[in-house]
Amino acid sequence: MTDLRESALRYVRANKDAFLETYLEILRIPSVSTDPGQVEAVRQAAEWMAARLRELGMQAVQVYPTARHPVVYGEWPGAPGAPTVLIYGHYDVQPPDPLDQWESGPFEPTIRGEDLYARGASDMKGQVVASLKAVEAILRTGDLPVNIKWLLEGEEEIGSPSLEAFLLEQREMLACDFALNPDSGMLGQDWPTITYALRGLAYFELRVYGPAHDLHSGIYGGIVHNPAIALAELVSGMHDEQGRITLPGFYDKVRPLSAAERAELARLPTDEAHYLAQTGALALTGETGFTANERVGARPTLDLNGMLSGFTGKGAKTVIPAWAMAKISTRLVPDQDPADVYKQMVQYLEARAPGDIRWELDDLHGGVPSISDRDNPGVRAMAAALETVWGSKPYYRREGGSIPVVSQMQRLLGIESVISGFGLPDDNVHAPNEKQHLPTWYRGIEALVHFLLNLKP
Ligand code: BES
Ligand code: ZN
8 A cells, every 4th residue: 555545544544533523514504405494504505615625725616606506616636637536516405304203403413323313414415524534634644646626516406407507607617537426325334336327307296176175075075076086096097007107108218228237236235125124115016027126226217205185184074175286206217308208297197187177287307317337447446445445346236316417417528427425225315314324434435535546547
């Protein structure tokens, strides 16, 4: 090992408490991007990020306003001739609801056992702080052998609506060899992982209207179509008996899985028992003809995320509601396009909605799926780094979640991303009691130190 590697790793080990302090600080800022009441907190989180970049000695640090939440940029161009890595992160988080199910406050980070609990601990403030600390460890003990640019956004959890324009406007400033994206986690704490594909997303709100107002279900039951039932019928018709999605043309652009890729996915350590244990479900289900690993990563899905209609309070109320609403989302795989799926949903509703019901469909947000190149110096540097720290070669997997920026960067900047972070499947991301496993987080910082040093030409 070179001296710099050793000294940087020594710095990481000597500064564990200080690193944790920084991490706790950002977790206390409730930067919920979807919540209009937290615009100020999101801005504060952006300023916090900019302050950390300045402290690190980054240049050209700036908080760029966008149509909604700011983008933070900074750069370290100190290694002329060496590659340039664009480190991506998001400092926004999902809403903490339902609040009553948190054991400690979502924005009062609390350590229990080996885990740190807070909204954003895993997705992805922890991963951003890990990246900052890896760079700090190298810069405080020697010279960074590569150039770095930072792109930290505040809209990932709402589909990155302003990022596309930012990437286009700032193409030159963002020029780089590839991106590091630590917004995806590991298959398990002993299973270092590189994600090479992400699903896309198309998210809708469907509202159906029946009678002009709520009706007594005794006086009028039997003569009008209940909109809650009509909605349930429409939603249940979106899958067939094989678990396939029935929107017209939905599978037309789905890239088939090659035999080689299926064989590779079959070797992942996540078997059916793993998914049963992780989910607590009684049985697994889904599209016939595909394994669980294929169904969660390489096949598209449609889910009902929430439904609202009629009387949901305590006790009973005999009512035929006037309307019903459903939040419906689809996860997409290459080469599906969220804009096509919106049209397919409209076609489905035109064909299937009963004549006695009026419907409205809102396109809430979307993201394009991606597959990333695995044969490049960035992925090789990460694979070697993970192997050094964990003592075993990484698994390559397709992630079921979505990170729209990966395809945006491919399309608009012409660059690939190395996707590898240090969250775990049981981190409760987007759910109550989100957490980050701290020993894995510290290992992650060391892996990022190795990764950056491995990039030395
Ligand atoms: N970090 C996640 C994506 C992710 C989830 C990666 C699970 C690995 C495992 C990201 O912050 C996220 O949650 N994205 C949203 C997408 C968005 C358009 C709202 C998602 O997947 O729901
Ligand atoms: Zn998320």
